[in-house]
Amino acid sequence: MSLIEIEHLKYRYPNTEKLALDDISLSIEKGEFIGIVGRNGAGKSTLGQAIIGLVPRFYNGAYGGKVTVNGRLVEETPTPEMCETVGLIFQNPFNQLSGAKETVFGEVCYGVENLGVEPKEIHRRVENALKQLDIWEYRDRNPFELSGGQMQRVAIASILVMQPDIIILDEPTSQLDPQGTEEVFSVVDKLTNTGITILMIEQKLEKLAGYSDRIILMDDGKVVDFDTPEAVFKRSDLESFGVQPFVYYPGRKVTTKELETYYGSGVIKNEQASLKEEIFAVKDVDFSYLKDVPIFEGLNLSLDKRPTAIIGQNGAGKTTLVRLLKGLLKPVSGNIYFMKEAISEKTVAMLADKVGYVFQNPDDQIFKYKVIDEVMFGPLNIGMSPKKAREEAKKALELMGLSGMEDVNPYDLELYERKMTAIASVIAMDTDVIILDEPTIAQDYLGRKTIGKMIREMTAKGKLVIAILHDMDFVWENFERVIVMAHGKILCEGNSAEVFSQDEILKEARLQKPHGVALGQSLQKSGEI
Amino acid sequence: MGNIFKTKLNTATIVLIPACIGINYLGKLFASFLKLPLWLDSIGTCLGACLGGPIIGAICGALNNLIYGLTTGDNITLIYAITSLFIGLAVGVTARLGFMETFPKSFVCALAGGLAAVIVSTPLNVIFWGGTTGNVWGDALFASTQAAGMPVALGSFLDELVVDVPDKILTIIITFLILKGLPKKLTSLYDVNAQIERLD
Amino acid sequence: MSSLSLYVDKGSWLNRLHPYVKLLYILAAICIPLIGGKLWLFPIVILCSICLLISGRCFRKSLPLIAFSFTMILVIFLVQGLFYHARENVMFQIGALTFYKEGVLYATKISCNILNMLLSFAVFVLTTSIPEFVDELEKSGFPPKFAYIITSVFQIVPQMMKTKDTIVDAQRSRGMETEGKLLTRMKAFLPLISPVVMSALINTRERAIALEVRGFGRKNKKTILSERTKRPIDTFLEVLLIVLILLTLVWRIASCL
Numbered sequence: 001m002s003l004i005e006i007e008h009l010k011y012r013y014p015n016t017e018k019l020a021l022d023d024i025s026l027s028i029e030k031g032e033f034i035g036i037v038g039r040n041g042a043g044k045s046t047l048g049q050a051i052i053g054l055v056p057r058f059y060n061g062a063y064g065g066k067v068t069v070n071g072r073l074v075e076e077t078p079t080p081e082m083c084e085t086v087g088l089i090f091q092n093p094f095n096q097l098s099g100a101k102e103t104v105f106g107e108v109c110y111g112v113e114n115l116g117v118e119p120k121e122i123h124r125r126v127e128n129a130l131k132q133l134d135i136w137e138y139r140d141r142n143p144f145e146l147s148g149g150q151m152q153r154v155a156i157a158s159i160l161v162m163q164p165d166i167i168i169l170d171e172p173t174s175q176l177d178p179q180g181t182e183e184v185f186s187v188v189d190k191l192t193n194t195g196i197t198i199l200m201i202e203q204k205l206e207k208l209a210g211y212s213d214r215i216i217l218m219d220d221g222k223v224v225d226f227d228t229p230e231a232v233f234k235r236s237d238l239e240s241f242g243v244q245p246f247v248y249y250p251g252r253k254v255t256t257k258e259l260e261t262y263y264g265s266g267v268i269k270n271e272q273a274s275l276k277e278e279i280f281a282v283k284d285v286d287f288s289y290l291k292d293v294p295i296f297e298g299l300n301l302s303l304d305k306r307p308t309a310i311i312g313q314n315g316a317g318k319t320t321l322v323r324l325l326k327g328l329l330k331p332v333s334g335n336i337y338f339m340k341e342a343i344s345e346k347t348v349a350m351l352a353d354k355v356g357y358v359f360q361n362p363d364d365q366i367f368k369y370k371v372i373d374e375v376m377f378g379p380l381n382i383g384m385s386p387k388k389a390r391e392e393a394k395k396a397l398e399l400m401g402l403s404g405m406e407d408v409n410p411y412d413l414e415l416y417e418r419k420m421t422a423i424a425s426v427i428a429m430d431t432d433v434i435i436l437d438e439p440t441i442a443q444d445y446l447g448r449k450t451i452g453k454m455i456r457e458m459t460a461k462g463k464l465v466i467a468i469l470h471d472m473d474f475v476w477e478n479f480e481r482v483i484v485m486a487h488g489k490i491l492c493e494g495n496s497a498e499v500f501s502q503d504e505i506l507k508e509a510r511l512q513k514p515h516g517v518a519l520g521q522s523l524q525k526s527g528e529i
Numbered sequence: 530m531g532n533i534f535k536t537k538l539n540t541a542t543i544v545l546i547p548a549c550i551g552i553n554y555l556g557k558l559f560a561s562f563l564k565l566p567l568w569l570d571s572i573g574t575c576l577g578a579c580l581g582g583p584i585i586g587a588i589c590g591a592l593n594n595l596i597y598g599l600t601t602g603d604n605i606t607l608i609y610a611i612t613s614l615f616i617g618l619a620v621g622v623t624a625r626l627g628f629m630e631t632f633p634k635s636f637v638c639a640l641a642g643g644l645a646a647v648i649v650s651t652p653l654n655v656i657f658w659g660g661t662t663g664n665v666w667g668d669a670l671f672a673s674t675q676a677a678g679m680p681v682a683l684g685s686f687l688d689e690l691v692v693d694v695p696d697k698i699l700t701i702i703i704t705f706l707i708l709k710g711l712p713k714k715l716t717s718l719y720d721v722n723a724q725i726e727r728l729d
Numbered sequence: 730m731s732s733l734s735l736y737v738d739k740g741s742w743l744n745r746l747h748p749y750v751k752l753l754y755i756l757a758a759i760c761i762p763l764i765g766g767k768l769w770l771f772p773i774v775i776l777c778s779i780c781l782l783i784s785g786r787c788f789r790k791s792l793p794l795i796a797f798s799f800t801m802i803l804v805i806f807l808v809q810g811l812f813y814h815a816r817e818n819v820m821f822q823i824g825a826l827t828f829y830k831e832g833v834l835y836a837t838k839i840s841c842n843i844l845n846m847l848l849s850f851a852v853f854v855l856t857t858s859i860p861e862f863v864d865e866l867e868k869s870g871f872p873p874k875f876a877y878i879i880t881s882v883f884q885i886v887p888q889m890m891k892t893k894d895t896i897v898d899a900q901r902s903r904g905m906e907t908e909g910k911l912l913t914r915m916k917a918f919l920p921l922i923s924p925v926v927m928s929a930l931i932n933t934r935e936r937a938i939a940l941e942v943r944g945f946g947r948k949n950k951k952t953i954l955s956e957r958t959k960r961p962i963d964t965f966l967e968v969l970l971i972v973l974i975l976l977t978l979v980w981r982i983a984s985c986l
Contacts, residue, residue, distance in 0.1 A: 010728045014717040054941065056725045057725075059717070060724065061725065061726070063725055064727060079941040087942060088942045090939075094888070095935035096935070096936075099880070099881035099936065101860065101880070101884075102880075114943060114947050114951055115947070116947075116952050122952060123954075144884060144888055159943075162943070349904055349905075359895065359898070361928075363928035364928070365924055366927065367924050368710075377903060377905075409713075411710070412713060412714060425903065426902075540941050540946055541933065541937045543878060543937075543940075543946075544933040546882075547878060548933045551925075552922075554886055555889060560918070563914040572922065576926070592878065592879070596733070596883075601735075657839070658839055668808060672812055675808065711927075711930065715931065715934060718937075
C-alpha cells in the first residue's frame with residue numbers, strides 16, 4: 001500500500017458551484033519528492049489541503065471519493081490529529097506564526113507541546129531544528145519581528161519538530177524577496193535528504209525540476225499529467241495549462257535561440273525621442289525617518305517616460321524613494337520636481353490625479369463590496385464623472401484580465417486577483433505616472449504576462465511606469481531602464497542588458513541575475529549550449 | 530430557543546477573538562486619527578457577536594476591556610469589562626434573532642447594545658466614581674442633574690444614555706455594512722449548522 | 730510598538746515573584762481599605778504599592794498611568810465637591826463655586842480608591858510577563874484554548890495596529906481626504922477600517938489552518954515547558970496576604986460588635 005492513496009477525490013467549496021477537485025486518483029510512495037504545477041486556481045492548494053484533511057473538515061462543503069494517508073482515512077481524522085503524519089507550510093509567512101509565543105524558540109515548541117511530547121525531547125528537537133535551519137541565533141527574538149524568509153524558516157522548523165512523515169510546501173517562497181527565497185530553498189535542499197516525503201507546489205519550475213522525482217500537472221481541478229520532470233516539462237502544450245512553456249531541467253539540451261525565445265533578450269534601450277521627456281527630477285534630496293539615521297544624502301535622479309524598474313535588497317531605500325515621488329514623504333532638504341513643478345508644495349490629494357501608486361498589499365486598500373466599486377473609488381475621488389469613472393474602470397479591469405468580475409466581492413477573490421484589482425483601481429484613475437510596488441508577487445506565469453502587457457500599453461499611451469521589483473526575470477523581460485539601489489544610494493542604472501552584465505555591482509547590491517541570463521552563461525561555460 | 534447561544538468553539542472561532550479585539554483597537558485609533566467625536570471602539574465586539582454568536586461576543590467584549598485595562602494600567606476601563614460583556618451578549622442575541630438582516634432592523638440591535646451598555650454601566654458609575662463617566666458632555670449633564678437635586682442613579686443613567694446610545698448606533702451601522710460585505714468563503718467558517726455534503 | 734504589554738524584565742525580585750502572589754496582592758490592596766472602612770488605610774496601602782514599584786525599579790513607568798487617571802480624579806472632585814447629593818456643610822468657596830465638606834470627603838474616598846487600584850495593578854502589570862502568567866494559568870488547569878486567546882491578543886493586535894499608516898497612505902493616494910469637515914472625516918472612516926477588518930478576518934482563516942496543523946485543540950494532555958516552580962517565599966507571601974485580609978475582616982467585625 002502506498003503512503004498516500006487518493007481515489008476519485010471530488011470536492012466543492014461551500015457556496016460555490018464549480019468542483020475545485022474533480023475526480024482525482026493517484027498514489028504517492030514513501031520518500032518521494034513530488035512537484036505540483038499548474039496555473040493559479042487549478043486546485044493545487046486544495047489538493048494539498050485534502051491530504052492533511054483541512055478539506056473537507058475545516059472548510060465543510062461537498063466531498064466525494066477517498067483519501068488515505070499512512071492507512072488512515074483522512075476524511076475521518078481531525079487535522080490536529082492528522083498533523084502527526086502530515087505537515088503543511090503555506091505562502092504567507094506572517095499568518096503561519098501561531099501568535100501564542102513571544103520568542104522564536106517558544107513558537108517552534110508550540111506544535112510539539114500540543115502533541116504532549118516530553119520536555120527534554122522537545123528541547124532536543126527544537127534545538128536541532130533551529131540549528132539545522134540556521135535560525136538558532138534568533139531563538140530569543142519575537143517571531144513577528146523577523147524578515148519574511150526568517151519567518152518562513154521558523155514555520156518550517158515548527159513543522160519539522162513535529163516529525164511528520166509527509167510535508168506539504170504550498171508555494172513557500174511566493175511572497176518572499178530573493179534573499180528570503182534563497183534561504184527557504186536552501187532549507188528545501190536539506191529536506192530532500194531526510195527521507196521525508198515532500199509535496200511542493202511551486203511556480204519557480206526550474207527549482208522544482210531539480211528536486212522532483214515526479215511532477216503533478218493540474219488544470220481545472222483535474223490531474224493532467226503525473227510523470228517525471230523530463231516527461232512533463234517536455235510537453236508542447238504546457239502554455240495551454242498556464243504553465244511557463246520552457247523549463248530547464250538538469251540534462252536538458254538548450255540552444256541560444258531557445259533561451260532568447262523563452263527568456264527574452266532584455267529590453268533594449270528605446271531611442272524614441274518622445275520617451276526622453278523628463279517627468280521627475282530629484283535634486284540633492286536628503287531624507288531620514290529618524291534624526292541621525294539618514295536614508296538618502298544628496299540623492300540626484302532624473303526619470304523620463306521609459307518604463308523603469310528599481311531593484312535592490314530590502315532596506316536599500318526603494319520604497320522610500322517612490323513614496324517621496326508620490327509626495328507621501330517630504331524631503332528633509334533638496335527638492336523633487338514633477339513636470340518641472342516642485343512637489344513639496346502639493347498635498348497627497350493634489351497629486352492623486354497625477355501620480356498613481358499601487359501598494360504592495362492589496363488588502364491595505366480594498367474596502368468595497370464589488371470589484372467595480374473598488375476600481376471606481378479613486379476616479380470618483382479625483383473628480384471624474386460617474387459615467388467616465390465606470391468606463392475607465394471597465395477598461396482597467398479588462399486590461400488586468402478581470403472582465404466579468406465586476407460584481408464579485410473582491411474578498412471572495414484570491415490574493416493574486418485582489419492584486420490585479422488593486423492595480424486596476426489605480427490605472428482607472430488615468431494618472432500620468434503609475435508606481436507599482438512588487439506587482440508580480442503571488443502571480444503565476446499568466447499573471448506576469450498580463451502585468452507585462454499592461455506596462456507596455458501604459459508606456460505606449462505616454463505614461464511613466466515605475467516598479468519596485470524583486471523578480472529579476474520580470475525586469476529583464478519588461479523594463480527599458482533599470483536602477484540598482486543599495487543602502488540609500490543609486491549604484492548604477494541603464495538598460496537591462498547593461499545592468500545585468502555588471503557582476504560587481506550586482507554582487508554589491510546582493511542581487512541575482514535573471515534566470516535566463518544566468519542559465520545561458522553557465523551553459524556556455526560548460527559548453528552545453 | 531436554546532440554539533440562540535449555540536457556540537462552535539472551533540479553531541476558526543478562537544482566532545476570531547484576537548482579530549475582533551484588534552478591530553476594536555483600530556476603530557478607536559482611526560476615530561481619533563479622524564478626530565471623530567465618538568469612540569467606535571466596539572466594532573470588533575459587535576462583529577464577533579454577529580459571526581460567532583452571543584458567547585463569542587461576550588468574550589470579545591470582556592477580554593477587550595480586561596486587556597486594554599491591563600496594558601494601559603487604566604483600571605477605569607477594567608471595570609467596564611462587565612459592560613462590554615453585556616454589549617457583546619445583547620448584540621449577539623439580537624443578531625441571532627434576525628435583527629442584523631436588514632438595515633432598519635439593525636437599529637433594534639443597536640438599541641439593545643446601547644441599552645445594555647447604559648443599564649450595566651450606571652450602577653458601576655455610581656459604585657465606583659459616584660456617578661461620573663469620564664466623558665465631558667455626559668459629565669456636564671450629570672453635574673446639572675445633581676445641581677437640580679435629582680437622584681444620583683437617574684443622573685448617571687442620563688449621563689450614560691447621551692454618551693453610549695449614539696456611539697452604539699453608529700457602531701452597529703458600520704458593523705452592518707462590514708457584515709454585508711464579508712466574503713462568503715469566510716462566513717461559511719462560522720456557520721454553526723454547516724454539514725459536509727457527500728458527492729458520491 | 731512591538732508589544733502591547735507594559736512588562737519589562739528588570740531582573741528584579743518582583744519579576745521573579747510568582748504571578749499568583751502579585752494577583753493576591755491586588756486583591757489584598759483593594760480589599761483591605763474597603764473592608765477596614767477607614768480612610769487612613771488608603772495612604773498606607775498606596776505607599777506600600779509605591780515602595781514595591783520603586784523596589785522593582787518600575788516606578789517611573791507607572792507615572793504616566795497616574796497622570797492618566799488625573800483628569801478623572803479632577804472631574805470627580807469638581808462634580809462631587811460642588812453637587813454631592815447629601816451636601817450640607819460648606820467647606821470653602823472659589824468665586825461662585827461652593828465646595829461642600831461631604832462632597833469633598835466622598836471625592837477623596839473615590840480618588841484614593843482609584844489611585845490605590847491603579848498602583849496595585851501596576852505592581853502586577855509592569856512586572857509580569859503575560860506568556861509566563863498564562864503558562865501558570867494553564868498549569869493550574871486553565872483551558873489551553875483560552876490561554877491561546879490571551880497570549881495571541883498581545884501578539885496579533887500590535888501587528889494589526891502597524892497597518893494603520895499604510896492604509897491611510899493607500900487611501901490618500903487614491904485621492905481620499907482625511908481632513909476637513911466632520912462629514913468628510915466621517916466618510917473616511919469606512920475606507921480606513923474596512924481593509925483592516927477584511928484582511929484581519931481573511932487572515933484568521935490562514936491562522937486557524939496554521940494552528941490546526943500544529944495540533945491546536947488536540948484531546949491529549951499538552952506539555953507545558955515553563956520551568957517556574959513555586960518557591961518557599963512565594964508560598965509565604967501568599968499566606969501572609971491572606972492572613973492580612975482575614976485580620977482586617979476580623980478587626981472590622983470586632984469593631985462593629
